[in-house]
Amino acid sequence: MAISGDILRSYRAPRMVLRERMAGERREGRALVYLMIACALIFVAQWPRLARQAHLSPEVPFDALLAGALFGWMFLAPLFFYGIGALLGMVLKLLRRGADAFAARLALFWALLAASPLVLAQGLVAAFAGPGALSVATGLVVIAVFLAILLAGLAEALEARQGAA
Secondary structure, three states, X not given: OOHHHHHXXXXXXXXHHHHHHHHOOOOHHHHHHHHHHHHHHHHHHHHHHXXXXXXXXXXXXXXXXXXXXXXXXXXXXXXXXXXXXXXXXXXXXXXXXXXXXXXXXXXXXXXXXXXXXXXXXXXXXXXXXXXXXXXXHHHHHHHHHHHHHHHXXXXXXXXXXXXXX
16 A cells, blocks of 8 residues: 555554554665655645744744754754664563564654654644644644554564564
8 A cells, every 4th residue: 555545544553554564574775765754744844834933033044944954854863763763672672572673663763754744734833823822732733643653553563573473
């Protein structure tokens, strides 16, 4: 199935989607693609907010704000998320012997990709509504969905490894 369909299915049945993703060929390149697409979508989600910020505060031009967001989301964030993935892999190994670090990274990167459409919506809310309760509420929804998909993916990674052992 297409990735966009799997993203939508992740909101209803995240464990099933992760199970299917983990059952395929284990390639780090595929996990990296998920991460880079998620970071690119999150970078694009920043544009409306940055345009508003540049319009309201012209001291820093829009191009400079965009360049900073590009550097942060496309160069620094992948390194950060690989570090988080390594920490999650270590935690899984502590929780259960023989747990899989690749599955932990895949669960993290997929959760980030699955939550990225909501980040796009949150970016629009932040641009139109500005800072305030609505922006905070949509941000909390994004975080809750991300964590729900991540925790379901980590649970599936532990269960799949236990079934394989």
